[in-house]
Amino acid sequence: MTGQRHIAIAGASGLVGNALLLNALDDPSIGAVHVLCRRPVKVSHPKLLEHQVDFQLIPPLPAIDEVYLAVGTTMHQAGSRAAFRAVDLAINLAVAQAALAAGAQRIGVVSAMAANPKSRFFYNRVKGELEQALTALSPDGLVIARPSMLLGDRQTLGQPVRLSETLTKYISQAVKPLIPRDYRPIEAQKVARALLTHVPTADQTIILRSGEMQTA
Template sequence: MATQRHIAIAGASGLVGHSILLDALDDASVEEVHVLCRNPVKVSHPKLVEHLVDFQLIPPLPKISEVYLAVGTTMHQAGSREAFRNVDLEINLAVARAAVAAGAQRIGLVSAMAANPKSFFFYNRVKGELEEALTTLAPEGLVIARPSLLLGDREALGQPIRLSETLTMYAGKVLGPLVPQNYRPIQAQNVARALLRHVPNADRKIVLCSGEMQPT
């Protein structure tokens, strides 16, 4: 692992991406954190470099050693299959390509538990297609996090609260011990920390299932 890392993050306004951002800024081995976003992330730090970009045409980036992809939406928020694919696949892939062109050798991705390019379900199929597309970029290390239902304070980030997450959180308190670890809701911060733990030294493709990212 390089003593001074230059990392890029896409999706820093979301649950996992925001946790990656905060933890990376606190990491002494990280020299610069480049955030690609449409709007400012409302975080101030000497290491932070914001790039307000049009994701359809990302300008050349400065030297990057790692990139973390956490851009995502829901079918409901996107409004159509085409819009969902544009966000979850096209934007993440465009950022990855720009980072690789800037020297990134390692990629960390927030995917989904049932990601599969051959899935019958559109959501899972798109997630799987993105995983495949990133593999073809042939980075030295590719770490794919496949979390179950994400938990975190969306309200603090200015995001709408998802009823499904609220209901699952309360149900989990009652049924938690009976649910297999891979299917239990997981705090976004735990997903972020798992990626930050594995990506810097990754030398192959690694898939982290949700249960592996749960605290022991």
Template sequence: MANRTVIIAGATGLVGRELLRGLLADPSVDHVHVLGRRSPPVVSPKLTAHVVDFAALPSLPAADELYLALGTTIKVAGSQAAFRAVDHDANLAVAKAALASGVKRVGLVSAMGADAKSRIFYSRVKGELENDLAALPFAGLVIARPSLLVGPREELGQPARPGEEWGNRLNQLIGFLIPPNYKPIPAADVAQALVSTVPAAVGTQVLLSGAMRR
């Protein structure tokens, strides 16, 4: 596939930054449109940054693929409602706008344990988003469900996440005992899995950490 145009929502996050890096380096990608509340600290002739309000999105440019990497935590968002507004509502709004602009394939950064019937609020919201995206008439949807992510959050100005830090330490100590789908995974591996899978995706495909690990 050549002469691709792609859209990324959330390119300043841990996985989003790696998605942006990978897509800008891909010779088959002609143009990358980034949607966010601020522009990414990257300059490229391929890149167009769009500073947007996700609650009132404008029409999106025509594109072939969409990569959804918008996400927060309840602690950072301040409430369950604010968390849902980002992790569910904003992602779904971008997907619907992208569908209207002609996008055929979508890659989503979800989370391990995503389940619309879960009693855990975080997992339930992630699962509801997956279901809502699957109900849209895209030709292909690739859902990445990483376990704990590994990456330099401090470089992005993000607060450290204790669960990720403890998970990484545990993996260093007894990683040989941890099943592949539960081991911490580098954000770059998740991004690469999506970048390599989405362009030819047909139907809905779920990628677990064990399959995404390089």
């Protein structure tokens, strides 16, 4: 290492993952950004190092200091509970394990506002199980971002626009003062900035609630 941090990002094609990537490339304290992906990302930069991988069998990674986990899908896209768990839990956990083996000391993960391993709602339960599994890895620092509904330009990223997000955005703007901060939709950019701010110095498990990240 040269005094600059070397980081890895999984899920750089998503809203938060892409924001993590762009912010990291602009950060002078970061010397290399390793992106784990199935397909090439639509970004070119001297610090960017792409690793097209099969997430079922992740090869040894280069030396890194931090890993950011932003891999996620929806139940509709996944098609089944097993497929959803294979993405949101299994892939993120496998990347974390590979990153720790490569020397990473800190982990940042995009979870969900109501994540709870005992939740009766499957989505929140899986997110909670991921948080639990990452905690069990005992990294030096673990930063868990629990955003409310995410806002961002999915169309530019080649993702289908979600009607629920569009409706929520306009409705929330009209009644924003009445909505508690934790429940207001949040821009993916703010979640990414909050993670990049807290992960480098984390020395314990930190949970970032959506309201806290609104000012990032």
